[in-house]
Amino acid sequence: MTQSWNNARFKKSCLASMLAALLSPSVYALESLSDDHLSETTGEGVALALENFKMVFQGPNEISQASSYGKGITDPGQYDTGFIRIIPTGENYELLGQRAYTKIYNQTYTDAYLSGKAANYNGVYETTYQSAYNTYRTNNYTAVNTTVKNDYTAEYRGNVVQSYIDSPLMKQYYQQRYDDYYNGNVWPLSVTDDGTTEPGALDSTLGIKSKSQEYATKNTLEMIELLYGNRSTESIPSTTYSQSVTRQNVIDNVLVKNLLDAKTQEVLNQQAAEYAKNQATTASNTALAAVEAEAIRLAKLAAAQATVGSLRTKADVFIYGLALSKSDGSLSTRYSNQGFNWGTAANPWLIRAGNVDTIQFAKGNKANVGYIALEAPLKLKGTDTSDTFKLGFWSDIFSRQLNSSNTVDPLTGAPTSGLDKDYRLRTQFIANGLNLNGSQVRLFQTLPATSNANYNQTLGMAAILRLNTNDDPSTLKATDSNLDARGIRLSTAAKKGPDSNPDLYDGTAVTPAIDRSLAPIFNDVEGMYLYSPNINLVLGNMYQPFILGSEGNNIILEITRIPNVPEIYSQIYTYYSDTDSTTVLKDKNNQNIAMVDKDGVTYTTLSSYLKGSTCNVYSCGTEIATTANNITTTYQGRNATHNSITIGTVERSATGNLLNANKTADATGVVFKNINGQATNLGSVAIDGVLIQHLKIKTTGL
DSSP states (O other): OOOOTTOHHHHHHHHHHHHHHHSOOTTEEOOOOOHHHHHHTTOSSEEEEEEEEOEEOOOTTOOSSSOGGGTTOSOGGGGOOOEEEEOOOOOOHHHHHHHHHHHHHHHHHHHHHHHHHHHHTTTHHHHHHHHHHHHHHHHHHHHHHHHHHHHHHHHHHHHHHHHHHTSHHHHHHHHHHHHHHHHSOSSSOOOOOSSSOOOOTTOOOTTOHHHHHHHHHHHHHHHHHHHHSTTTTSOOOOOHHHHSSOOOOHIIIIIIHHHHHHHHHHHHHHHHHHHHHHHHHHHHHHHHHHHHHHHHHHHHHHHHHOOGGGOOOEEEEEEEEEEEEEOOSOSSOSOOOOOEEEOOSSSOEEEEEEEEEEOOSSTTOOEEEEEEEEEOOOOBTTOOOSOOEEEEEEEEEEEEOTTSOOOBOTTTOOBSSOOOGGGEEEEEEEEEEEBOTTOEEEEEEOOOOSSOGGGTTOEEEEEEEEEESOSOGGGOOTTOTTGGGSEEEEEOOBOOOOTTOTTGGGOSSSSHHHHTOOOOOBOSSOEEEEESEEEEEEEOOSSSOEEEEEETTEEEEEEOOOOSOHHHHTTTSBOOTTTSOOSBOBOTTSOBOOEEOTTSOEEOBHHHHOOBOBOOSSOOSSOEEEEETTEEEEEOOSOOOBEEEEESSEEEOSSSSOEEEOOSTTOOSEEEEOTTOOEEEOOOEEEEEEOOSOEEEEOOOO
16 A cells, blocks of 8 residues: 555654654663553653663763762762763854954953043043133233223213112202202302302203203212212312212222122133133043043054953863752752652653644634654643652863863863863752653744744744642741752852861862862752742743744744734733633723634633633643543643743642742742851742743854
8 A cells, every 4th residue: 555645644653653763762661552542641652751760970980880879988979070061162263353352452442541531631621721710810800801991981880870860869959959940030040059060141040941950960960970979079068968978989989990890800700711611621632632542552552462362251061970860858969879760651751743723923824733742741630640850960160261272082071271270160950859741842844924034934842841849839838857859959169178178079170071080079058949949931832933043144042922913812811810801802982892713713701712821830731631441630731821930838829820929937949058057048939920922042143
């Protein structure tokens, strides 16, 4: 019989068979499973299960039949020196050279510029301004004063005289003289002689208003000068008016003089300020230009002498003693030396092919998408019966110069030189109670995209990564005796040696890969502890894929944007009963809104329309139920869209699939301990219901 490749069942069967042949090392146990049972739960595919599995990377000089953990020695972890080395290669040295030049140039320029300003620029403006201001005033006072007198004396004197004319005394004097002239005899006039000018013999004022006003005004001006002005030294007959004041030239010697002096100061200050500003600006600009020129000179000199090789931008990472074993109650040891089981015949690891109807990127591009899936055993509702495992390793991470030797010892794979303790970060990682059950990755080709060409038919992924340690963290307390059975510890401190050699346990070499020396012994308690961490991440889904693509020569990793397409966002967004309306949806005209999903079903309430949900330790997507031998088993689903990260004492909300951090005094989660075991408890953490709207990671410069 001839089988067409276009047949979907043949594709999946053939693909499953190929993967089974390629991915079946001796550490896995292939079990005979019922097709019906698999299809009802995880789906058909290649099933795998771990039995009594454990491993630890020990050193290349460990040639005995048993590892150090089987010899009964005091510190078997000292032999955990088998390593994985991560070495970035392929740098663009031309580009790095330009970056080095720019980096050193900018740093040197900035330092020289700031120090030059502090020494030769700061204060130049202020000092020059004040000096120029004072000098200008001193040198130009006489000229300005003369100009002001010429320009303003007449104006100021007229204003002062007018103020006397308007004074009560002079108004009284004017009225008296006016009355005398208007009512006096024809000749001689019956007016008092007070030193002012009288009309001539032929110039009569009697009954003549204009003449009376003319001579009264003339006499008033004369009297002002006789009493207060430039005629105050003349001898005049004594009258009531001359007796009422002390006769002196107040107009010219005091009032006008004060006005002229004030105006002189005003004009002088204005001209001095303008002059000083110009002088200070010129001096400041000259000083700053000198500072900049010197900074540029020093920066060019330093950058020209720089070499790419001297930059510490090359990383060298050694991961030692990678170990997987069965969980125990200790976060002081990296390896328990016990095997663990993972997966069963009913709930195995699974590699399978499948297909699903979906929409991506745009309205109307609905299609059937095939995928390859790797699934850890599904998580059983409310409990997890599989063994949990322990993960441990320690690492040395170095910053190396780019020109350091790349020669490698062919026996160990380690560099022969180029590593420096002063540029080393040494850490230890230990985790207990880990369980990846429910994790899954689906790989597929994305649908054609009209909004972004970089999305078009590229490699897509929909992943749910579940790393849980405690199925019910609500009861966790700081006083529990078994906290270390479910937790992660990250530490850096080595165990302290005797006073004669305090660094005894920190290793004899810069890193054991160099000379096959022993691994360090870390302090038993120091570090950061994360108790009962539960991490459930949704990285893309069939509606919003996580893609691996390219933009030009650069690689992109992107969780694509959620488009404004109801058929897509209704599958991703979540309904929250405490904030979202439960009533029938209405538009601005109060008319019911009918929403139609991808299958043509009409919804009128938001709660039935939004299908997104949060994946946390308690629940993850729409549950899958299967019945075998009249027993119904419920597993997690595959359609969650939101993320949850919790650490420590966390409670589930009474309504909805929401988690809250416990705030009581005995709650725990994030704890820091020093080398003496003194603990600082920061409490619990809950980051729940997080939706990744868009995430993009892009390389540059390739």
